């Protein structure tokens with residue numbers, strides 16, 4: 205089978221896939237810790253960005269979160285926002301994760317919790333609002349390709365050898381052929397023989413589907429990734445797949461399928477192109493550090509009421525913003541429709557030129 209089909213099954217096969225088997229995934233007792241799981245600083249900064257945009261949207265605005273994980277970001281955003289959305293929609297495909305989110309959010313005061321609504325599909329009716337997806341695109345299935353001898357394009361598929369899954373290369377599907385040809389035309393240098401990587405064939409369609417109903421507002425995707433020229437650097441010739449099991453990263457997607465998270469870095473140039481193709485503007489692109497500091501995340505540390513609190517917040521800020529931690533590896537892209545004021549999150553350290 206193709207690798208994207210394998211990844212889809214390993215992550216989402218009902219009852220068995222990593223995101224739908226009901227096992228614990230997030231936080232210190234799980235497999236990985238995402239930015240909102242570090243504490244409240246990430247959500248507080250994001251809330252500032254949302255408040256700024258909500259000021260342009262008027263009172264009837266909607267916040268939609270894609271893939272809400274444990275629900276911690278939704279909880280902290282609702283508690284931090286000065287301008288509350290009329291509705292906080294959560295588009296979450298995993299039924300067990302919806303339950304976890306419900307549990308987290310039901311502890312909120314009623315006037316916040318009653319704004320939350322889980323949805324199976326993006327809204328059909330147009331809305332003004334903000335769409336947020338933290339570490340969602342990295343979980344979308346990707347196809348694998350390889351440049352064989354004499355520049356031949358091969359698709360890396362998955363076979364079962366009787367004991368375990370193994371890679372098997374063969375001629376590419378037409379859709380992969382088309383995606384990689386488009387990619388190669390846009391890259392400034394050729395991909396060398398032996399180069400292997402991945403491409404998210406479904407990304408443009410997915411971006412279109414989740415943003416289609418947005419009449420005006422902002423879409424924020426935060427994730428680990430690179431602009432395209434860096435993603436497909438000849439040196440990165442084995443691709444960007446990364447798996448997580450109990451806080452250990454490994455690179456073999458065939459180990460413990462269903463128990464191991466499988467993800468791929470995000471090609472942010474592809475995200476920008478997917479947005480502009482459907483009429484969204486690229487409102488900004490920066491590192492997570494640039495985004496959070498642009499929104500004043502450090503001010504909470506300075507304002508801490510005692511040393512203990514200050515130490516805790518300083519540790520959290522370091523994990524979120526230092527280059528060796530999440531600060532540079534994670535990027536933020538903003539896609540907008542109908543907004544005219546600049547966004548503070550992208551004002552401090554714009555990296556738009558790198559896209």
Ligand SMILES: C[S@@+](CC[C@H](N)C(=O)[O-])C[C@H]1O[C@@H](n2cnc3c(N)ncnc32)[C@H](O)[C@@H]1O
Nearest residue numbers: 223238270271272273295297298338339340343
């Ligand atoms: C790595 S987790 C991130 C969770 C959370 N956003 C956080 O930052 O802690 C990926 C999340 O995306 C969800 N997800 C996967 N595919 C999705 C899709 N196509 N649309 C929306 N959410 C999706 C998963 O079920 C999970 O909740």
